[in-house]
Amino acid sequence: MNARLQKLIADARAAWQAEQASGRVRIRVTLDTSSIARGAEETLARLREAAASRKIDADVGITGSWGFCWLEPCVSVRSAAGTHAVLYGNVTPDRVDELIEAIAAGRDLPSLALGVIEGNATPEIPLLEDHPFMKGQVRRLMANLGRTDPENIDHYLAHGGYEGFGKALEMDAEAIVKEVLDSGLGGRGGGGFPTGRKWDFLRNATASPRYLICNADEGDPGAWVNRILMEGDPHLIIEGMLIAALASHADEGYIYIRYEYPLAFERMKKAVAQAYEKGLLGKDILGTGKNFELIVFLGAGAYVCGEETGLINSIDGYRGMPRIKPPFPAQAGLWNKPTNVNNVESYANAPLILRNGAQWWSSVSDAKEKGTKMFTFSGHVKQAGCIEIPFGPKVRTLLEQYAGGLSGDLPLKGFQPGGPLSGVLPASDIDLTLTLDPYRERGMFLGSGGVVFFDQSACIVDLCLFFLGFCEDESCGRCTTCHGGTQRAVEILRRIAAGGGRDADLDNFEKLIGTLVWSNCLHGQFAMTSIKTSLKTFRDEYVEHIVDKVCRAGVCKGLMPGRWARRAAPQPAAAAAD
Amino acid sequence: MAAEPGLQELRELVAEFQPGRGHVLPALHKVQHTYGWVPRAAIEVIARQLNTTPALIYGAVTFYSDFRTHPPATYEVAWCCGPACRLRGGEAIREAIQDELGIGLDEQTPDHRFGLHVGQCNGTCHEAPQIWVNGRVRGNLTPESARDLIRSLRDGE
Ligand SMILES: Cc1cc2nc3c(=O)[nH]c(=O)nc-3n(C[C@H](O)[C@H](O)[C@H](O)COP(=O)(O)O)c2cc1C
Ligand code: SF4
Ligand code: FES
Numbered sequence: 001m002n003a004r005l006q007k008l009i010a011d012a013r014a015a016w017q018a019e020q021a022s023g024r025v026r027i028r029v030t031l032d033t034s035s036i037a038r039g040a041e042e043t044l045a046r047l048r049e050a051a052a053s054r055k056i057d058a059d060v061g062i063t064g065s066w067g068f069c070w071l072e073p074c075v076s077v078r079s080a081a082g083t084h085a086v087l088y089g090n091v092t093p094d095r096v097d098e099l100i101e102a103i104a105a106g107r108d109l110p111s112l113a114l115g116v117i118e119g120n121a122t123p124e125i126p127l128l129e130d131h132p133f134m135k136g137q138v139r140r141l142m143a144n145l146g147r148t149d150p151e152n153i154d155h156y157l158a159h160g161g162y163e164g165f166g167k168a169l170e171m172d173a174e175a176i177v178k179e180v181l182d183s184g185l186g187g188r189g190g191g192g193f194p195t196g197r198k199w200d201f202l203r204n205a206t207a208s209p210r211y212l213i214c215n216a217d218e219g220d221p222g223a224w225v226n227r228i229l230m231e232g233d234p235h236l237i238i239e240g241m242l243i244a245a246l247a248s249h250a251d252e253g254y255i256y257i258r259y260e261y262p263l264a265f266e267r268m269k270k271a272v273a274q275a276y277e278k279g280l281l282g283k284d285i286l287g288t289g290k291n292f293e294l295i296v297f298l299g300a301g302a303y304v305c306g307e308e309t310g311l312i313n314s315i316d317g318y319r320g321m322p323r324i325k326p327p328f329p330a331q332a333g334l335w336n337k338p339t340n341v342n343n344v345e346s347y348a349n350a351p352l353i354l355r356n357g358a359q360w361w362s363s364v365s366d367a368k369e370k371g372t373k374m375f376t377f378s379g380h381v382k383q384a385g386c387i388e389i390p391f392g393p394k395v396r397t398l399l400e401q402y403a404g405g406l407s408g409d410l411p412l413k414g415f416q417p418g419g420p421l422s423g424v425l426p427a428s429d430i431d432l433t434l435t436l437d438p439y440r441e442r443g444m445f446l447g448s449g450g451v452v453f454f455d456q457s458a459c460i461v462d463l464c465l466f467f468l469g470f471c472e473d474e475s476c477g478r479c480t481t482c483h484g485g486t487q488r489a490v491e492i493l494r495r496i497a498a499g500g501g502r503d504a505d506l507d508n509f510e511k512l513i514g515t516l517v518w519s520n521c522l523h524g525q526f527a528m529t530s531i532k533t534s535l536k537t538f539r540d541e542y543v544e545h546i547v548d549k550v551c552r553a554g555v556c557k558g559l560m561p562g563r564w565a566r567r568a569a570p571q572p573a574a575a576a577a578d
Numbered sequence: 579m580a581a582e583p584g585l586q587e588l589r590e591l592v593a594e595f596q597p598g599r600g601h602v603l604p605a606l607h608k609v610q611h612t613y614g615w616v617p618r619a620a621i622e623v624i625a626r627q628l629n630t631t632p633a634l635i636y637g638a639v640t641f642y643s644d645f646r647t648h649p650p651a652t653y654e655v656a657w658c659c660g661p662a663c664r665l666r667g668g669e670a671i672r673e674a675i676q677d678e679l680g681i682g683l684d685e686q687t688p689d690h691r692f693g694l695h696v697g698q699c700n701g702t703c704h705e706a707p708q709i710w711v712n713g714r715v716r717g718n719l720t721p722e723s724a725r726d727l728i729r730s731l732r733d734g735e
Contacts, residue, residue, distance in 0.1 A: 033700060033701065033702060034701065034702050034704065036715075037702040037704075037705050037708075037715035037717060038704075038705070038717075069702075069704045070704040072704075218701075219698070221659075221660035221661050221662075221698060221699035222660060222661050222662060222699060222701075222703060223701070224699075224700070224701020224702075224703075227700075227701050228701075254600075259642075259644045260697070260698055260699075260700040261700065262713070295600075297600070297603070297604075298603065298604070298607055299603070299642075300603055300606070300607070300642030300643075300644045300645055301642045301643035301644035301645075301698070302641060302642050302643065303698075314603065315600045315603075316600060316602075317600060317601065317602025317603060317628070317630075317634070317638060318602075318634065318637070318638065319637050319638060319641035320641060320642070321641075334600075335598070376701065376703075378661070378662035378703035378704070378706070379661060379662050379665050379666075379703075380665055380666070383704075384662065384703045384704035384706075385704070416661070420661075452661045452662065452665075454665050457665075458665055463661075466659075466661065466664055470659075476641075
């Protein structure tokens with residue numbers, strides 16, 4: 001391996017080991033957007049204060065997410081001897097004293113413990129890997145999360161970081177592409193297109209300079225897997241882009257982060273600055289003569305900028321309107337130069353493939369789709385969090401095991417696999433696997449990993465109104481089919497919800513479905529998916545709204561509340577009817 | 579109403595940005611970060627600095643929902659319109675806040691203390707339904723607790 005890289009890694013390992021053997025209690029607080037929303041900054045400050053005032057020789061630091069988002073703030077405590085470490089959940093600021101008390105007395109705090117993360121289980125606290133939420137998960141992308149400090153490049157280097165890049169440095173571009181192709185890595189941004197093939201397009205491009213873009217726009221509401229990675233292990237993404245740069249002879253890269261993710265933006269910027277300092281980015285990287293510049297770019301609030309050509313126009317400073325393809329980005333992308341766009345999670349897999357080999361990487365899943373995939377889940381569930389699993393499990397597993405089941409006592413009505421364009425499916429489809437094909441076969445798609453579950457208190461017309469309203473608001477305005485079509489669909493849905501549904505409305509929807517597919521980009525082409533899929537499986541409910549003027553969930557205020565209404569969350573309209 | 583910054587001040591603020599380098603959004607972000615909004619004069623100054631037209635800069639400003647063309651309120655309240663928040667009663671939260679403040683979305687109270695706008699899900703759905711007050715998540719709301727929160731801000735928390 002490159003001698004300079006070897007030295008960086010050796011130094012980082014030595015520093016990590018010294019830290020481990022310091023004989024101090026190590027306290028690590030998950031500090032990310034989810035935990036901050038639940039008071040982690042205050043927990044961290046109070047832990048520091050309390051440790052100091054009680055003269056506990058503790059090393060208090062930060063780390064990324066364990067995925068237990070609903071149980072934040074998570075805090076891990078490692079004994080001074082370094083033989084025993086426990087992860088705690090729900091360590092809200094008011095519980096800090098209790099935890100510090102236990103630490104001072106040299107005991108665990110079983111009431112808040114999630115599991116033992118180092119050493120043996122105790123009679124009171126099982127191993128974290130035996131926690132129902134952790135079982136079946138395979139944490140590769142998330143391997144460092146919860147364990148390392150995302151703001152410290154040495155922590156990354158001490159855990160196999162940049163080793164995949166080191167290997168890639170010894171390979172020619174074609175061999176790197178082949179390794180990624182052999183792994184079977186498919187794009188994680190929703191489409192699943194083979195990542196290696198995209199890199200090969202760029203490798204074979206003739207013009208220069210060439211650009212790499214990391215799509216960190218993660219606009220699908222309910223998806224936050226990219227945020228978890230950027231906030232928890234930013235160097236994984238940088239290393240992935242470096243490998244892609246070697247594979248495709250790219251000169252410059254952009255990480256385009258949505259405006260709603262300020263912490264991810266700060267963390268990525270810090271990580272990039274550190275990589276420059278270590279000579280891993282910039283000119284003559286590690287003395288190899290290779291150059292790669294990397295810029296962290298902040299979006300400004302526009303869903304269509306997640307569409308790759310909208311994103312390119314946005315970097316260029318224009319309104320982020322998707323372009324007409326062809327030409328494709330690989331031919332004429334950023335500044336009309338060859339460009340490759342990949343999702344955060346796609347790039348993040350590259351270091352794992354290069355470090356451990358394509359065979360190792362792909363053997364984790366029996367499904368056609370290879371590798372692991374991160375998912376977040378939310379809605380009417382007990383536990384909204386983030387997991388990483390090999391491709392293959394059923395939606396049911398996601399709901400029942402990881403999301404802890406439904407939060408209320410109403411039955412499941414359905415779910416949305418991944419984003420407002422992906423459509424809605426009924427509860428009877430709960431045994432579909434979380435792979436690409438089942439959704440493709442239904443004219444929808446799996447999406448980028450944010451699954452939303454809803455129970456019978458949700459109204460299908462209201463849900464579609466939300467999804468179509470989102471598509472209308474976020475339409476860039478280029479195509480009449482898309483901006484006019486979504487507007488029309490929203491008008492009809494509003495009218496139905498207000499009690500003015502007409503017999504012709506279902507046909508109107510069919511016409512709109514047929515028209516919107518002519519739109520330029522996938523935003524318009526898939527905007528009607530939620531109506532299209534729900535017309536198949538929830539048709540009765542549309543008819544009830546239109547003909548009987550009944551909303552079974554009691555959500556639509558212009559209609560009579562139906563059979564699920566009284567058991568749903570308090571509805572002023574339903575209360576009045578009593 | 580905040581005064582518009584001077585031209586010279588604006589020119590210095592955006593002097594680091596260059597044409598043809600993808601600097602439109604970074605320049606606008608810097609202006610908004612500095613003043614809390616994008617004043618009219620900034621549009622012309624940025625256009626000149628980046629060797630392009632005010633029409634293009636204005637086009638960008640109005641395309642993105644996070645650029646403000648007026649000064650922010652003391653409390654900028656973003657109401658999350660995402661699916662988890664909606665499923666968990668987000669509409670009732672919006673109605674309660676609008677009623678309490680007497681304003682609609684994209685409006686400010688006459689004293690400019692409160693502004694209300696739509697926010698997009700930031701992946702803290704575990705706190706649904708929620709709003710963000712000046713970027714800080716206030717979650718697990720009920721219509722009553724949302725009203726209480728607004729009242730306590732109004733009375734000077
Ligand atoms: C409206 C719209 C929004 C999109 N948003 C995202 C996004 O937030 N993140 C993303 O990676 N891909 C998004 N995509 C898909 C991208 O256009 C592109 O296919 C993807 O970034 C390619 O990366 P991959 O091959 O690694 O999946 C979006 C597409 C559309 C049509
Ligand atoms: S389909 Fe919609 S978002 Fe896409 S280019 Fe057309 S108008 Fe814009
Ligand atoms: S839906 Fe409101 S935070 Fe995700």
